Amino acid sequence: MSTQGTPERQTHPxxxxxTHREIHREVVAARSPWSWVLRAGQELxxxxxxxxxxxxxxxxxxxxxxxxxxxxxxLQDQDSVFLTTGSVLRDNEHEPLLTVVADEVGRHDTLGGAxxxxxxxxxxxxxxxSQHACVENFLxxxxxxxxxxxxxxxxxxxxMNVPVDPDGALGIVDGISAPGLSLRLRAExxxxxxxxxxxxxxxxxxxxxxxxxxxVVSERA
Amino acid sequence: MAQQDDTGTGTTAGARxxxxxxxxxxxxxxxxxxxxxxxxxxxxxxxxxxxxxWAERVRGGGYAHRTVARGTEVRLTDLEGDACASVVLHHxxxxxxxxxxxxxxxxxxxxxxxxxxxxxxxxGRVLATVxxxxxxxxxxxxxxxxRARNEARYGDGAAHGPSPAGRELLVLxxxxxxxxxxxxxxxxxxxxGVRIDDDGRPVWRGSAGAGRSVTLRAEMPLxxxxxxxxxxxxxxxxxxxxxxxxxxxxGTATGPGDPQWTASPEGRRAYxxxxxxLTSRGTA
Numbered sequence: 001m002s003t004q005g006t007p008e009r010q011t012h013p014x015x016x017x018x019t020h021r022e023i024h025r026e027v028v029a030a031r032s033p034w035s036w037v038l039r040a041g042q043e044l045x046x047x048x049x050x051x052x053x054x055x056x057x058x059x060x061x062x063x064x065x066x067x068x069x070x071x072x073x074x075l076q077d078q079d080s081v082f083l084t085t086g087s088v089l090r091d092n093e094h095e096p097l098l099t100v101v102a103d104e105v106g107r108h109d110t111l112g113g114a115x116x117x118x119x120x121x122x123x124x125x126x127x128x129x130s131q132h133a134c135v136e137n138f139l140x141x142x143x144x145x146x147x148x149x150x151x152x153x154x155x156x157x158x159x160m161n162v163p164v165d166p167d168g169a170l171g172i173v174d175g176i177s178a179p180g181l182s183l184r185l186r187a188e189x190x191x192x193x194x195x196x197x198x199x200x201x202x203x204x205x206x207x208x209x210x211x212x213x214x215x216v217v218s219e220r221a
Numbered sequence: 222m223a224q225q226d227d228t229g230t231g232t233t234a235g236a237r238x239x240x241x242x243x244x245x246x247x248x249x250x251x252x253x254x255x256x257x258x259x260x261x262x263x264x265x266x267x268x269x270x271x272x273x274x275w276a277e278r279v280r281g282g283g284y285a286h287r288t289v290a291r292g293t294e295v296r297l298t299d300l301e302g303d304a305c306a307s308v309v310l311h312h313x314x315x316x317x318x319x320x321x322x323x324x325x326x327x328x329x330x331x332x333x334x335x336x337x338x339x340x341x342x343x344x345g346r347v348l349a350t351v352x353x354x355x356x357x358x359x360x361x362x363x364x365x366x367x368r369a370r371n372e373a374r375y376g377d378g379a380a381h382g383p384s385p386a387g388r389e390l391l392v393l394x395x396x397x398x399x400x401x402x403x404x405x406x407x408x409x410x411x412x413x414g415v416r417i418d419d420d421g422r423p424v425w426r427g428s429a430g431a432g433r434s435v436t437l438r439a440e441m442p443l444x445x446x447x448x449x450x451x452x453x454x455x456x457x458x459x460x461x462x463x464x465x466x467x468x469x470x471x472g473t474a475t476g477p478g479d480p481q482w483t484a485s486p487e488g489r490r491a492y493x494x495x496x497x498x499l500t501s502r503g504t505a
Contacts, residue, residue, distance in 0.1 A: 065403075066401065066402045066403040068403065070364070070367075070407065071323070071362075071364075071407055072322075072362065072363055072364025072365070072407045072408070072453075073364070073367055073370070075362060075363055075423075076363055076364070076366075076370065076453045076454065077370075079422050079423070080420070080421045080422055081362060081417055081421045081422075081423070082421050092367065092388065092402070092405065093367050093368065093369055093388075094366075094367035094368075094369040094370045095369060107421075111323065111326065111327075111332070111362065112323060112326075112327050113321065113322075113323025113324055113327060114323075116324075116343065116345070117345075118343065118344045118345030118346075118494075119324045119327070119328055119341075119345055121345050121490055121494060122324075122328045122341070122345050122487045122490050122491050122494070123327075123328055123487060125490070126490070135343075148317075149317045150317050150403050150404055151403055152343070153406060153407070154321070154322065154323040154406070154407055163421075164332055164417045164421065166419060167333075168331050168332045168333035168416075168417075169330055169331060170326055170327065170330060170331065170332050171327075171330055172327075
């Protein structure tokens with residue numbers, strides 16, 4: 001495997017524990033959605049509990065949900081198509097929603113979007129139609145916040161490995177994460193975050209075995 | 222007083238005379254950044270006898286929008302070499318179905334545009350097929366600018382200002398089809414190219430030169446939104462964008478007998494999904 005597969009330990013949990021107070025901790029079951037409103041300054045730690053589990057992720061300005069996460073605005077202001085420590089997740093008006101303040105994996109995807117029943121028919125065939133998919137999770141979780149199809153946009157894929165080859169070929173390949181690795185996000189404003197703990201079983205994004213993810217919300221003590 | 226009113230705009234009669242004189246005066250000045258209405262009047266030898274249904278020159282910093290029928294071939298031309306056409310497509314009958322750039326690049330295992338690329342919706346269907354491309358300098362990853370970013374880079378990003386943000390222009394086009402800011406997804410940008418290097422960094426390629434064109438064949442009834450705004454990664458300090466031509470003619474959607482239909486298994490299933498959807502809807 002490539003050298004990019006070696007995780008860099010960039011966090012110092014003991015330091016973070018000293019400065020931050022945990023206010024919510026929840027394990028998201030395999031294949032399930034989750035959402036939370038982070039207040040400005042709060043942090044969300046996303047933990048890949050069992051290893052190489054893609055965690056699909058969306059974010060919206062909690063006070064104006066037309067301001068959705070924008071992959072294109074986010075990439076415009078960083079010198080890489082991958083997300084890692086220092087990446088600023090921007091909304092479609094170019095305002096910062098969240099900053100990646102720590103990352104134990106090294107790089108995450110935001111090009112590949114979410115799996116859907118519909119795109120599964122294209123990628124694998126109509127025999128996959130009855131399978132669950134991330135867009136189903138996002139749509140049902142958005143509905144709990146009074147939002148719908150028009151609000152659904154392309155997302156971040158934490159712990160998913162999507163290289164771009166020199167000829168432009170792009171694909172979801174074996175992951176570079178490992179059990180227990182995590183990243184932390186700081187909310188730059190009050191932000192609605194949604195997660196789909198990816199149920200995909202037709203490609204290696206979950207190691208062909210969807211597993212748990214853990215969410216930890218904290219704030220400065 | 223009466224004499225002044227006859228020649229000026231101080232009376233309704235004078236104002237009407239003044240307004241009605243403008244079209245002929247503008248045409249005699251060669252003012253070209255405008256739609257040709259009716260579009261058939263813009264027909265030329267390169268249209269092969271097909272009926273021209275949309276003909277428009279879009280200024281740098283301008284936008285265009287239109288509802289087009291299934292089968293329509295929409296040709297975009299970079300007239301002077303620095304156009305940047307940021308395109309969003311919606312299903313004209315169900316506009317919550319729209320261009321999905323992530324699915325477009327993921328399903329086809331390719332981030333770079335070339336003839337034969339399908340512009341896919343979020344519903345596993347083909348909105349449009351790239352049927353011709355003489356540029357090759359395009360970008361699916363970086364989209365267009367937002368107002369705040371152009372304010373930071375150029376001092377202004379308003380639609381009416383000297384350096385309009387592409388998003389502001391797309392929002393205006395969308396509004397005229399009943400759509401709002403949340404309806405503008407990531408877009409495709411044509412005529413200003415970006416490549417990704419081995420480390421995942423963007424490499425600016427810019428334009429392929431004047432006169433290059435790309436043609437999109439509508440595979441469903443579409444709302445087409447086009448912003449002609451400087452590309453967000455354009456490294457030049459000045460906001461730089463030149464006129465774009467939009468020219469559309471009636472045509473036929475891709476069918477099962479077309480080699481394009483079976484060019485890839487993913488594409489075949491996308492065309493089949495599209496045809497199935499239009500059949501049940503009664504509009505195939």
